[in-house]
Amino acid sequence: MTEHSVGRVVRSFVDGFVGDPSSVVERLVLEPSGLSPEEMLQALAHPELAAASRAHGIQLMADFMRPEGSVYFDSIYGAFHGQREIRGWLVPTMSSISFIDFVPTMEGHLFVDGSGTAGVDEWMMVVNPAAMGLEGDPIPMGRGVSVRRYRDGWIDWSCDVYDTGTFRSDPAAGLPPAPPIDWPRDPSVPETRVRDFDFEADCARFHPTDSVYHDPIFGEFRGREAITAWMLDVMPKVGDVAFESVGPVFDDGEVFVQEWVQSAVMPDGSRVPMTRGTSVRRYRDGWTVYAADYFDTATVFSPVVVAASEACGATLTMDDVLRHRR
Helix, strand or coil: CCHHHHHHHHHHHHHHCCCCCCCCCCCCCCCCCCCCHHHHHHHHCCHHHHHHCHHHHHHHHHHHECCCCCEEEECCCEEEEHHHHHHHHHHHHHHCCCCEEEEECCCCEEEEECCEEEEEEEEEEEECHHHHCCCCCCEEEEEEEEEEEEECCEEEEEEEEECCHHHHCCHHHCCCCCCCCCCCCCCCCCCEEHHHCCHHHHHHCECCCCCEEEECCCEEEECHHHHHHHHHHHHHHCCCEEEEECCCCEECCCEEEEEEEEEEECCCCCEEEEEEEEEEEEEECCEEEEEEEEECHHHHCCHHHHHHHHHCCCCCCHHHHHHHCC
16 A cells, blocks of 8 residues: 555545544444554554544544454553453543653664564653643653554554653642553563573673663663663662563564563562563664663552562662662
């Protein structure tokens, strides 16, 4: 399908939509759009869709979700299942925050695996004062990542991970409790146990100067020397922690993506989920030039998780955090 054809699909969708797109939640699309994953992304970013309204774009995103068996996860609101439930949450929620823009921080990337396609998009949430009739520069609110899986003409997995700690610090925000993080693990992917991981070898793969690492707690580190000093000091102090995959790992030699649950391993072998996250790495000429971990500090610093951290042998202190924080 050509770019011109994608435009026809978008035009047909906008012209044929019945009702106020910011409030229609009973719509159920049972036939796939016929667009490839690349074309779905082109359609969602199409200027004619943006010219119609942001709510039209939200509705089209919901149209792309598989009617049954699809999952949409959000770090504030949790997981929704199936197109109808997803639309019932997505449309009113996203329509109510029209003053927030999602600005790409890195180029999106698509992977082709054995059963379909997956994609990753990294972005910054930005408050747009102009959308509220105010003057001033856009205000960054935090980095996030979206991972989507495409199968048989549908999106059947869409997970947005970002740090909600700042939002939840204000009781007036009225946010729901942090969603459950004890997700089903993917048994086909071996877990990563921090105590067994070779961090020195991992750090050696970072480009000496043209590398960057983003972390929600510690901030941004640039260059192998800074990344190594931080990682080799902090990681031995986190205790007996395991990273367990909640889906397939995508790695085509250019970009790597893994979604995971971080758990504290108790002395008796039981595990306490700490946070749900997504890691992205990008490579160039055999070097790691970019790494970003996305997770929710609101759950990491909850009393239950703090107690579990101590029980699993963590010795990391706030002084350690402040010493490295950028």
